[in-house]
Structure formats: structure tokens, C-alpha cells
Amino acid sequence: MEYSTFGRHVAVDTWGGNVDLLNSAELLQSHMVEAAEACGATVLSVQAKQFEPQGATVLVLLSESHLSIHTYPERGFAAIDCYTCGETVDPQLAIDYLINVIKPEKTFAKKLVRGLGEMQVEEPKIKLAELV
Numbered sequence: 066m067e068y069s070t071f072g073r074h075v076a077v078d079t080w081g082g083n084v085d086l087l088n089s090a091e092l093l094q095s096h097m098v099e100a101a102e103a104c105g106a107t108v109l110s111v112q113a114k115q116f117e118p119q120g121a122t123v124l125v126l127l128s129e130s131h132l133s134i135h136t137y138p139e140r141g142f143a144a145i146d147c148y149t150c151g152e153t154v155d156p157q158l159a160i161d162y163l164i165n166v167i168k169p170e171k172t173f174a175k176k177l178v179r180g181l182g183e184m185q186v187e188e189p190k191i192k193l194a195e196l197v
Contacts, residue, residue: 070180072130074148075156075189081141081170088138090114090121096166097125101132104158106149129154134163143167150180161192 086092090113101108107128114122119139125132129149136143145163147156157176164172178185 069151071152072148072150072179073156074177074179075146075160075174076177077145077160077164077172077174077191079143079145079164079167079169079172082143082167084138084141086167087136087141087143088119088121090123093121093123093134093136096163097123097132097134100159100162100166101125101127103162104147104149104154104156106132106154106159127154132156132159141169143169148179157189157192160189164191165193 086096094111094113098108098111109126109128111126112122112124116122119137121134121136123134127149129151130147132147134143134145145160147159149156160174172191174189174191176187176189178187
């Protein structure tokens with residue numbers, strides 16, 4: 066069987082998010098797994114590290130690639146990254162999920178389309194959940 070090299074890589078910097086969440090590797094780990102599942106990815110393993118006096122890193126290894134977050138709660142900053150190979154899993158869905166959980170004041174995002182030759186850089190559209 067031959068696999069496609071096509072992949073999408075979404076990177077987002079967020080500013081002004083929920084500081085308590087950004088400082089909890091345990092809570093972030095739970096949300097990261099939910100985000101991976103929301104985009105249809107297969108979770109293989111999770112690594113989480115709580116830093117002292119603050120900050121967290123969570124890496125979710127996916128069958129399709131990875132989802133990661135690195136936080137600096139003292140600055141209200143999080144760097145989120147999701148790369149997935151193939152057509153069936155959309156990393157933007159995982160990013161949207163996390164943005165709706167973190168609720169940042171500002172986001173800066175780029176999407177790379179990879180595996181087709183020269184990488185293409187696109188501006189992703191972040192979808193915020195509507196309040197009911």
C-alpha cells in the first residue's frame with residue numbers, strides 16, 4: 066500500500082488565555098486528547114510536564130503525527146502546534162477546539178501545506194464556538 070505524503074501543519078500563538086488552564090499540565094492533557102479525538106486523529110501516547118514555578122508542555126503523539134502545546138502562564142502565552150498527515154484528519158479542528166477552551170484575547174496562526182513539493186503557507190480561519 067502506498068501512502069500520501071500530503072500533510073497540514075497549523076501553528077498558533079495565543080495571548081491572554083485562561084491562566085489557570087495554561088498552568089495545569091493535567092487539565093491541558095485532558096483537553097489535548099479531546100481535541101485530537103475531535104479532529105478524528107488516533108492518539109498513540111501522551112507526554113505532559115508541569116514546570117515550576119509555572120508553565121506546562123503537553124505532547125500528544127498521533128498515528129497521523131502530533132499535537133503539542135507549550136505554555137507561559139505568567140505571560141498569558143501558549144504555542145500550539147498540530148501536524149497531521151493524509152486527507153482524513155484535519156488539524157484545524159483540533160486547533161479550533163483548543164482555542165475555544167483556552168479563550169485567548171489574541172491569536173496569530175499559520176498553516177503549512179506539506180508533502181506536495183514546496184511548502185505552501187496559508188492563513189487559517191479559526192472557528193470560535195457560538196455561545197448558547
